[in-house]
Amino acid sequence: MFGGLKEKLQAARNRLGSSIQGSAAAQAPPAAETKPGKAPQPAASQKTPSPAAPSFTDKVKILIVDRELVVSEKDLAEALSELEMTLLECDVALQVTDAIIASVRTTLIGKHRKIGSSIDDLVVGALKSALLEVLGTGFDLVQYIKTHPHPVKILFTGVNGTGKTTTIAKIGFFLKKQGFTVVIGAGDTYRAGAIEQIGVHAERIGIKIIQHQEGADPSAVLFDTVQYAVSHKIDVVLADTAGRFHTKSNLMNQLEKIKRVMKPDLVVYVDEAVAGNDAVVRAAEFERTVGADAVVLTKADMDSRGGAAISIAHTIGKPLMFLGTGQGYDDIIPFDPVQVVEELLGSDA
Amino acid sequence: MQPMDQRELMTLQHYLKEYGQQAEIFVSQLDMLENGRMEAHAAIEALEALRESEDAVVLLQIGGGASVRAKVLEPDKILLSIGAEVVVERSNKDAVEYLKERLIEMEASQKRVSETLNHLQSQMNEINKRLESGYQQSAAANQDQD
Numbered sequence: 314m315f316g317g318l319k320e321k322l323q324a325a326r327n328r329l330g331s332s333i334q335g336s337a338a339a340q341a342p343p344a345a346e347t348k349p350g351k352a353p354q355p356a357a358s359q360k361t362p363s364p365a366a367p368s369f370t371d372k373v374k375i376l377i378v379d380r381e382l383v384v385s386e387k388d389l390a391e392a393l394s395e396l397e398m399t400l401l402e403c404d405v406a407l408q409v410t411d412a413i414i415a416s417v418r419t420t421l422i423g424k425h426r427k428i429g430s431s432i433d434d435l436v437v438g439a440l441k442s443a444l445l446e447v448l449g450t451g452f453d454l455v456q457y458i459k460t461h462p463h464p465v466k467i468l469f470t471g472v473n474g475t476g477k478t479t480t481i482a483k484i485g486f487f488l489k490k491q492g493f494t495v496v497i498g499a500g501d502t503y504r505a506g507a508i509e510q511i512g513v514h515a516e517r518i519g520i521k522i523i524q525h526q527e528g529a530d531p532s533a534v535l536f537d538t539v540q541y542a543v544s545h546k547i548d549v550v551l552a553d554t555a556g557r558f559h560t561k562s563n564l565m566n567q568l569e570k571i572k573r574v575m576k577p578d579l580v581v582y583v584d585e586a587v588a589g590n591d592a593v594v595r596a597a598e599f600e601r602t603v604g605a606d607a608v609v610l611t612k613a614d615m616d617s618r619g620g621a622a623i624s625i626a627h628t629i630g631k632p633l634m635f636l637g638t639g640q641g642y643d644d645i646i647p648f649d650p651v652q653v654v655e656e657l658l659g660s661d662a
Numbered sequence: 663m664q665p666m667d668q669r670e671l672m673t674l675q676h677y678l679k680e681y682g683q684q685a686e687i688f689v690s691q692l693d694m695l696e697n698g699r700m701e702a703h704a705a706i707e708a709l710e711a712l713r714e715s716e717d718a719v720v721l722l723q724i725g726g727g728a729s730v731r732a733k734v735l736e737p738d739k740i741l742l743s744i745g746a747e748v749v750v751e752r753s754n755k756d757a758v759e760y761l762k763e764r765l766i767e768m769e770a771s772q773k774r775v776s777e778t779l780n781h782l783q784s785q786m787n788e789i790n791k792r793l794e795s796g797y798q799q800s801a802a803a804n805q806d807q808d
Contacts (some may be wrong), residue, residue: 317767403743407746481698506683509676510679513677590745590746615778617771618745623808624746
């Protein structure tokens with residue numbers, strides 16, 4: 314997942330590191346030129362007892378370690394510009410790229426750093442905090458369900474063909490494993506075969522499904538689903554809807570009606586990670602027109618660039634909830650920003 | 663031998679249909695990747711030819727099979743869409759390098775999608791086999807009853 318982005322971030326991290334290293338080397342010579350005899354303070358500050366007189370090399374080392382390095386804008390300009398290109402090439406939205414660059418710049422530039430401290434740690438720390446800022450906090454669905462009155466009604470929306478129905482089945486399976494009771498409402502009465510499709514999924518994962526005939530009013534199906542959940546004390550309602558583009562006003566009106574009738578607690582927007590920046594633009598449009606509380610990105614395993622996953626939360630201001638990562642019902646992972654950042658910047662980060 | 667339950671047969675048919683739909687999506691993704699790859703190849707060839715050309719004259723297609731000779735004003739300033747709807751200016755050499763990197767990425771993506779598609783197709787073959795044997799069992803059971 315996001316292999317290309319990981320590789321490019323690694324290169325950007327090395328580039329930033331070597332820029333700072335270059336700056337350190339440029340600032341170090343005056344210290345190295347200082348005569349050993351003129352530097353009693355740094356030598357005294359070295360706590361380690363040394364029976365023998367310190368050699369010239371030791372003293373120079375101490376001087377450099379104790380000197381402070383000031384990272385300037387000039388030192389990093391080129392490396393930051395490369396990082397910017399790297400992020401844009403990975404389809405990270407322009408405003409998110411700007412935010413990441415600004416954060417890295419603020420963290421690194423003008424700060425006094427001990428030359429002896431690890432430059433790589435410094436760079437990784439700056440990149441990590443920049444990425445965490447734009448990734449937001451994620452969305453803990455299990456915690457949300459535990460802390461809200463039941464049934465928790467979740468409405469899924471999104472454009473056609475992004476894997477909404479399969480995602481609902483995966484989330485149903487995930488919630489069932491967490492010990493919740495779930496009912497699915499087959500609200501996609503528009504697409505041929507959609508009711509059959511979700512019916513097969515529901516049967517395979519052992520979840521009750523409420524369905525009407527093809528072409529029926531989706532609001533009625535989902536209203537019945539909520540009624541069923543209330544009367545059977547079900548914890549969660551997962552409501553499927555037909556895929557739609559935000560430009561289709563009749564379908565958007567239908568979605569408004571569904572929202573009025575079933576009063577969802579959460580509206581979840583589903584799109585595919587491989588769509589890159591298009592997914593971000595579409596999510597922003599959906600958020601503007603019908604509103605969304607969280608986002609699920611499917612096919613994340615196929616996405617090497619990771620642009621949508623990095624950009625979506627910051628761009629639309631709503632958290633990423635899950636990442637779909639394969640064909641099986643188990644192939645869905647709750648989005649954890651810290652884990653994603655660790656993955657991107659390597660285990661040693 | 664007990665004939666296969668009709669319900670099980672129907673479920674298998676549903677699975678087959680669903681896998682078929684998923685396979686179609688992956689095939690269209692493969693097509694898109696192949697188109698992107700071909701386009702990148704063509705762009706690399708054109709840029710390399712432009713770099714070697716002395717007069718920077720190219721054939722500009724204007725539709726309907728008609729072309730005009732056009733002189734490229736700045737053959738070493740290439741406007742390149744790099745993603746996230748951002749276009750940057752690169753030198754000819756850098757643009758070719760970028761496109762070559764994109765080619766490698768697209769080929770890796772093609773490989774991943776192909777693997778998933780193969781996996782899906784092998785699952786579909788399995789379901790087909792089970793369906794076939796289910797149909798044969800039903801037919802045999804019907805003959806026994808006659």
